Amino acid sequence: MIHYHVSFENPLTFYVQVQMTFEVPATTAEAVELQLPAWRPGRYELQNFAQKIQRVEVLDANTKSLLPYRKRTKDRWEVPNAAGRTLQVRYNFYAHQMDAGGSWLDETQLYLNGVQCFMYIEGRQNEACQLRLDLPEGWQIACGLPQSGPNTLQAASFDQLADSPLIASPTLQQRTYQVQGLPFTVWIQGECTPDWETILRDFTAFTEEQMALFGGFPVSDYHYLNQILPYKHYHGVEHGNSTVITLGPAELLMTEGLYKEFLGVSCHELFHTWNIKSIRPAEMQPYDYARENYFRTCYIAEGVTTYYGEYLLARSGVRTVEQYFQELNTVLRRHYDDYGRFNLSLADASVDLWLDGYKPGVPDRKVSVYHKGALVALLLDLTLRHLTGHQRSLDDVMRRLWEEFGQKGVGYTEEDYMRLVTETAGRDMRAYFDKFVYGTAPLEEPLDKALSWVGCTLRIEETTSTSESYFGFRTVVKNERTEVTDILPDSPATTTLTVDDEIVAVNGRRVDMNLQSLLSANGDLRYEVSVFRQNRLLTVVLEGQPNQRYWQKLTVAKLPTATAAQQESFRLWLKQEF
Known part of the structure; x- marks a missing residue:
């Protein structure tokens, strides 16, 4: 077992002390190599966490003598002549990044994303890990890892350890609800007054809808780790059996505007428990934390999840139709504000996340896998429903991905996804992929046609600017x-x-x-x-030209002349009255 120990001496410095202890077999012929992750799952860009590491020391745990080591790359350390020793690796980690993928230390809490601060031993990533925390009296731990003792957490592998963020604090609030006998715990850190009755009602509803869609859940328990901040903020990151959500300002949590965001990001991140954490691209089986993991299917991982994150809130009755259309219109606005949609395909944009996918970038270069990905998923869902008379839908594609790949721990390819879509449709769907995934064909006409089948239209409005x-x-x-x-x-x-x-x-x-x-x-x-x-x-x-208009606004609206058949299709799609 590999032992990790975390402590902090002065939270005002934001430095956390990390210690890693492990035995090196006497039969080890080569030097031990220690690697700190360069990126984190959920954000597909190199973040070079080693820039947060201070003062690395390697000791013989028995003699307490310092051992020589050599830094091989920006985030890789080599310890020679380690055979037969028990090694202690010590360093300081700067925890001063408050977002859903970061780490934070102050007098009130320790918030840690292990993927940022824990090294692993090359070749030994599958060994069990134990994490012990030195915490003040009265502090509680919110984490998806099981506790084996006071302030002690167990992980089956480095991957599980790195993928299990934690919040330790004396002021954590929590409530648990159950769906199909499984516990889902909502943790809240922050100065706010949650309406627990409303939160648990709505979270239960969208969780039930998601579990009904897939027919099962990948893990035995789930944890929402919420940092409710005193300033405006919005971010969420998915993990194996948990998510971290950073949201603010705290005093507005239960107001309509911020609570809407709270529901949206929570439903989105829960869907990721299947789609990307379990249903994982073949290129990420397993994760390689040391370098880019290029994959062309992030439009499935993020685009499909963005579509379902809001759609399932409406389908479960948590959102009204009007509220759902507001969110859908926001996605439309963001997509049509970006003229990069003419210059880069969804598949190539998936690869380019590693290049500049999370930055504004140069004008008109790229398209969003989140926004266009969601609209392409909407188009596919409605098309499948139309072709099969609502007998099949995108639900069936996602369920089969879960059953054939996620449940078996096998990575899927883009060809696998195309095959499942084609089999679900009962016809060749190559034109859909060529135009909207691998090409840059406009979405307006096909989206409007697909929406008309459920009694809606893609309305074009002039901007007032x-x-x-x-x-x-x-x-x-x-x-x-x-x-x-x-x-x-x-x-x-x-x-x-x-x-x-x-x-x-x-x-x-x-x-x-x-x-x-x-x-x-x-x-x-x-x-x-x-x-x-x-x-x-x-x-x-x-x-300008009096008869020429630029930058039009596109919105989804109900057709005032929708037929009874169109209204029935609307009800089957959204599970709400037209």
């Missing part, structure tokens, strides 16, 4: 400065403006929170615009 509608650019006001942030390709703004221009005047009139009204003054849509560009004052001519 003059700069967006007539000229194709967006601005933001920063410190009373009006700056250009986005320019639509092939719009009038592309010939005169550039991103980061500061607009100071229109036709000689100063711009001061009044850009839209100034751009509405001339019927011929021709203006002299003064801008500071790289601190140089320029005047350019901006000219």
Whole structure:
């Protein structure tokens, strides 16, 4: 067994002391190699956690003498001549990142994501691990790992240890609900007053809906670890039998706006227990923590989960139809705000998560696996329902992924997913994949057609912003400065403006929170615009076309003329009245 010990001397420094103790067999011929993960599952980019490590020491546990070691890479250490010894590896870890994938230490709590701070021994990742925590009197631990003693947790492998975050605090609140005899515990750390009756009712409803979809649950218990923060925040990360959710501001938790976010992220992360933690791409069986794990199916892992995260809240009755459409419209807006949808496919965007998938990036380069992935999942679900008269749906594809791959611990490939979709549809679905997964075909027409079968339509509305509608650019006001942030390709703004221009005047009139009204003054849509560009004052001519509109808004709405058959299809899809 490999033993880990965590303590802290002064929480004001944010440094946690980590100690790792293990025996090296006398038959070991080569040097011991210690690896710190370079990334974490759930965020597919290198994060180089070793930059948080301070003062690594290696000791002989019996003699307490320091042993030499050599750093081989940015996050790999080599200990020579270790055969027959019991080694102690000590180092400090800087826990000062409060988000759902981070770690945090202060006087009130220890929040630890093990994937950031625990090294593993190359070749021994499958050995059992024990984690002991030195905590003040009265502190409680929230974690998905079983406790074998006071402040002592057990893991069957490094993978389980790294995938089991914990919160230790004297102020944790918790309640447990059961579905199909399995316990689900909601932990809350933060200064808030939860309405436990409402939370447990809604969480039970969407959990029941998810378990009915899959017909079983991958683990024997589940833990929602919630950091409810005193400031605005939103983030969630999935784990084997738990999730960490960071959300705020705390005093607004039970208000409609923030509680809606709480439900959405919780339902999304629970769905991940099947989709990515159990139903895992073949490229991640097992995880390689030392380097990129490229895979082309993140549109399934994140896109399908984004679709189901909101859809199942409506299907379980937790969300109203109107609330669901609001969330769906948000996804539509984010997708259609991004002209990268013309330049990168979903499959390639999945690979490019490792490149720049979590950053804004250069303009119009990429598409979101979350937003387009969710819309493509919606299109597929409605198409399968239409082709089979609601006899089969995307539910069947996900259930078969669970039964044929997740339950067996076998990784699936993109070809496996295409095969299951085709078999569920009962017809060749290659055109769907070629257009919307491996290509960049527009979604508007096929989505509108699919939605019409359930009595809905994809409605196109004009934006109320003059700069967006007539000229194709967006601005933001920063410190009373009006700056250009986005320019639509092939719009009038592309010939005169550039991103980061500061607009100071229109036709000689100063711009001061009044850009839209100034751009509405001339019927011929021709203006002299003064801008500071790289601190140089320029005047350019901006000219629009009266009969041309840019940056339209797309929303989902019910058809006022929906037939009885369409309304019945709507009820079968959402389990709610039309």
